[in-house]
Amino acid sequence: MSGWKERLLVLSLLVVAMAYVESAVVVYLRQVYGISDLLRDVPAQPDWPPPIELGREIATLAMLFAAGWMAGRTGAARWGLFMYAWGLWDILYYVWLRVFIGWPASLGDWDLLFLIPLPWWGPVWAPMLAAALMMAVGVEMARRSEAGWLIRLDRWSIAVGGLGALLALYTVMAPALHALPGGWEAIGRARPQEFLWWLYLLGWGLVAFAGWRIARGRPPHLSL
Template structure:
């Protein structure tokens, strides 16, 4: 007496077929689902998935530290500006004499940078990843500083409000949007550099991209300090009273474009690597 077979059951191997069943392809699944399982197969048996989880935990830790530092920075600036009645710094006498607090503030700014760069150096083992975490910490800190300052004192009113960005070596002036754009690039490159270190290098040497980036950074710094550079011969009293009236957006845009070169380069490297992985996953 023959065994009754369900319609269509001949399309599937029997569990007794051993290796044939193990290697069978479930053709009833959509192709994108099959591709997902093949990607998992590519990474299975390696340390890749574990490494990715670890680096993302480090990323979150660095961002958490930068967030806390941003709140501290915002609170300190809020205290100082309230003390000198300069919540909005763009007004006459933007940097009034406040006793011995001037030198203390300069050291505090430098110490803040040391703290941000130190946590980046401690978060990774390779110099590329360390630098990436440094930029990530700085970028997150800078953007969240303005977010928290807005929550504390309702300033800035817009991204085009003028701000004193830094005091070393000369006062930096610029619209809030300018440092936010630079910090966004820092976060993007820092994330790609720290989370995707396995990317194979492209044919173009990296130093060319970083030469362009450095040139862009110099241009951006010049746009921030243009007025201070021109007024530096007048000494500290003139710099304290300095109020810029225009910002050179075209020149800053050029600098920003040059600074974005490493970001775009890393993006295309990442896309190329991803295409290779999925191409391997498409192979049965």
């Protein structure tokens, strides 16, 4: 556990800076495309966003993964710190946007959350709740793993967590999924009319149960 707090602090500082950069890029994109209201102003043409923007999202996740991997000392700790970094980055992304442009005005504001493989739509509180869970589960998994606890996936956790993830993903991808038969142009025009918050919270709860079950691991003397 030598240097655990120092490594977590350095990782957190890196994530603060990455969130700043991500938020700044989004501010520029909003200015370029004239976006003030996401539901109304996001371009609907099938060639938006360009491949470069999709690549930026992938590159961001790759950097977060690399940072978590370098900060951890065991396999489970590396994955856990990647989850922690991703969650913290997501929360700070909204914090920086609030500082820069005063958005979101509330946690209920709609946001275009992600673009891979289809657009994700949801109120700001939804990704922030998911991010908080990732941080809690990730840091606990990393801490226990580096203390010698055995972190292992089990079938029950995989099944429960997988079901929860599918439910949560459906709620944020529902507009795009319903528009899928109409092709990419219909997907680009699709906008959410309501958010199935109860279904999202059910999915979140299942993922939380599975994640915490995995993160708590087993004590060293029971790992044989």
